[in-house]
Every structure is written in C-alpha cells, then in structure tokens.
Amino acid sequence: MASESSMDIVSKMDMQELKNAIDQAEREITSRFDFKNTKTSFELEKDSLTIISDDEYKLGAVIDILQSKMIKRGVPFKNLDFGKVESASLNTVRQKMGLKSGIESDNSKKINTLIRDSKLKVKSQIQGDQIRVTSKSRDDLQAVMKLLREADLSIELQFTNFK
Known part of the structure; x- marks a missing residue:
C-alpha cells in the first residue's frame, strides 16, 4: 500500500449529460399545454447556454424545468452563471448563462x-x-x-x- x-x-460539467438534460427539457416543453404556440428554445454553445422564451414568467418556468432535468441527470446546476434577462426580437426575452468549468x-x-x-x-x-x-x-x-x-x-x- x-x-x-x-x-x-x-x-467540471459533463457536456453530454447537459445536452441530454436540454433535450429532455425541450421534449417536456413541447408536450406541455401552457407552452403551446410559444417561442421557447435553447441555444447551447461551447461555454454558454442561451434560453429564449415569450416573457419572463415563461422563462422562469423553462429554467425550473431545465433545473429538474439537470438534477435528475447529475449535472451541477451551481455551475451555471446566470446573466441578466434581455429583450430579444419578436417580443421575446432571453437569458444567457455561462458554463463554469x-x-x-x-x-x-x-x-x-x-x-x-x-x-x-x-x-x-x-x-x-x-x-x-x-x-x-x-x-x-x-x-x-x-x-x-x-x-x-x-x-x-x-x-x-x-x-
């Protein structure tokens, strides 16, 4: 010995598990009635994640869904660095999150x-x-x-x- x-x-953040969590969140959003006909989407880049939705309330709900999927997959939610909510085109809002590694x-x-x-x-x-x-x-x-x-x-x- x-x-x-x-x-x-x-x-570190397991990027494959993060992609899987995002895919599961997208699937849940498309099947939920309260997100019907909304412009909700995720954009994953190398070191950031951007969430786009219709308004701040829906954006908060999307973040909650993503958080639950991340926790189930063992991806650390603390390693997301939340930016401020910004207005985007077509009457939507977006929030950019940095991925800490x-x-x-x-x-x-x-x-x-x-x-x-x-x-x-x-x-x-x-x-x-x-x-x-x-x-x-x-x-x-x-x-x-x-x-x-x-x-x-x-x-x-x-x-x-x-x-």
Whole structure:
C-alpha cells in the first residue's frame, strides 16, 4: 500500500449529460399545454447556454424545468452563471448563462484556506484549475471531502483520482 494517499478536487460539467438534460427539457416543453404556440428554445454553445422564451414568467418556468432535468441527470446546476434577462426580437426575452468549468483562483484560495483551517493533517496544492490534496491517512481525505461538501461554495465540486 502506498505511504501517501491523494485525490484531486475538480469542478467540471459533463457536456453530454447537459445536452441530454436540454433535450429532455425541450421534449417536456413541447408536450406541455401552457407552452403551446410559444417561442421557447435553447441555444447551447461551447461555454454558454442561451434560453429564449415569450416573457419572463415563461422563462422562469423553462429554467425550473431545465433545473429538474439537470438534477435528475447529475449535472451541477451551481455551475451555471446566470446573466441578466434581455429583450430579444419578436417580443421575446432571453437569458444567457455561462458554463463554469474548472476552479477559478479565488475559489481555489478559499478551498485551500478551508482545508488549512480544518487542522487536518493534509497538504493541498493548486494545480491549474484543480487542487491536489495528499495525506498519509485516507480518513483525513474523506474528512476533507465532507468538509468541502458542507461548505457554501459558488461551484459544485467533484473528487477524482482517489488513491
């Protein structure tokens, strides 16, 4: 058995699962009576998602539908960065959402501070857009996982390469 155990803390969005959630939401919208004859659509780009609908009320309902489909498919809803609602052509409104992937430097520093303040016997280091945590005890790594799950962070975290 290795003398040091380690894990990586990452924040990523599975684009295929997001596409599946959007497809399911589109199917539900086309079958619902309250969305009959509306101009509701999704536009998925590499790093953003735009939702277009008739008015702000329907836009909110579409976002709720999308959120439920994302949760069912295990796609982190916290990793959507909501923009403001804008007026669009043909009397519609649109909202653009950025797709967060990776841990930004301010969140990395916050996570490192949380780990350091926990007084657990672990070492953490920032490696680009992920954080590597090492320890002699796997129990300490699991305690770090529990600590970060309970922390109020602006992104959803995943724990990979647990060795």
